[in-house]
Amino acid sequence: MRIELNVNGTVHEIEVEPRTTLLDCLRDRLDLKGAHAGCEHGVCGACTVLFDGAAVRSCLMFAAQATGSAITTIEGVTPGPGELSPIQDAFCETHGLQCGYCTPAMIMAAHALLAGNPAPTREEIVEAISGNICRCTGYAQIVEAIALAAERMRGVNRPRSLTE
């Protein structure tokens, strides 16, 4: 069947089987390999993307269901070619990643959190990434990265006197 998919602001017309998951469509048809295929049944969270702004698992919906909605993948969060978003930057700085398999999904979950809550508590950060499994870091630096990104994003375009 023919579907229209709005990914990272670009509308694509694609021919898919109804059983093609949004994840497989993003990876195999649009060559966006940032959303990772881990368990493919909603347990690991590695395939997390933003669906109309909310973090969802792209393996738990079919591409055909996404027509009419805006999808953002990790490829869509950078401000420009060769640049990183403040959250990506913070992950690099705090060593919030090791093998990198869970990282794009962690960053998407962080984006969804910080869009609605610019000053999350540690508990809120932990809750926001609780559906994403990381087998390397032990999560401590991931939580640190999100807290650092939040702090920086709060400070953007504000005089120094107000942020300290």
Add this chain to the structure above:
Amino acid sequence: MKAAPFEYARAADVDEACAWLAADDGARLIAGGQTLVPMMAMRLARPTRLIDINRIAALSYIRQETHQDQDGIAIGATTRQCAVERDALAAAKVPLLARAIPNIGHAATRARGTIGGSLANADPAAEISLIAVTLDATLSYRAGGKTTDIPARGFHVGAMVTSLPEGACLTAVRFPVWQGRIGTGFHEVNARSSDFAFVSAAAQIELGADNKCKRIVIGVGAATDHPIRLESAERQLAGGALDPKAVRAAVEAALTDIEALDDLHATAAYRRRVAAVLAARAVADAFADAQGKKVQGNANAH
């Protein structure tokens, strides 16, 4: 982990969805899909046709309704769990539901998962089913161009089995709103936070001016193949002072004859014992909550 082939169609309204459902034995409705899609990926479900009801705007709402002089909060079947989680009206009027919802899956599954989908899926551990049974909610379904109301108690007949007729689409659930000095409590035990509950318990009480219990409901989920009410305990405790020892004895007695689930994760004896502990804690929380004391909430056992 790829689903078997199927046809996909988006229904414009509920009657169209019902007509398509009735026309094809292998067809299934898809709402949030947070259980159905993994079941399809594992080929435990192989629908020939998926009828998508996600875009039917009339099925997504939270509103106050009065039915036969009973105030209620009506929630449309495809309302996302996260929408109810954030809704101030639902939290104020049905506080027990608000207490339970953060325990359903993770933020990313609550962003897609729906209230009606969870009820119709009828997982024994489903929090929404437990709250619907505990509060005597009313469910509405549509079939053959007709809307029918049924009580939530009796809707769940077994694990993943409901009394919903073939070709019917669940359209709404209405939770009664209690007036007066209300208190609520909810507890569950699971392997990891937000994973499937091994046992869950919910309680809601109304206190009189004398601090005696005027009205009480207690429900237990995941211990048996569908959520149950501890009716004998409710009868014993109503009118009393909710002394912790009396509460514990009453819920233990109510749980002695249940057919507890027994599996790899938890034995029947464990489930029965934990159900009594959690039910007593839920009642204690509800009692404290009704008196305006701060309640810890779901204190997990790990």
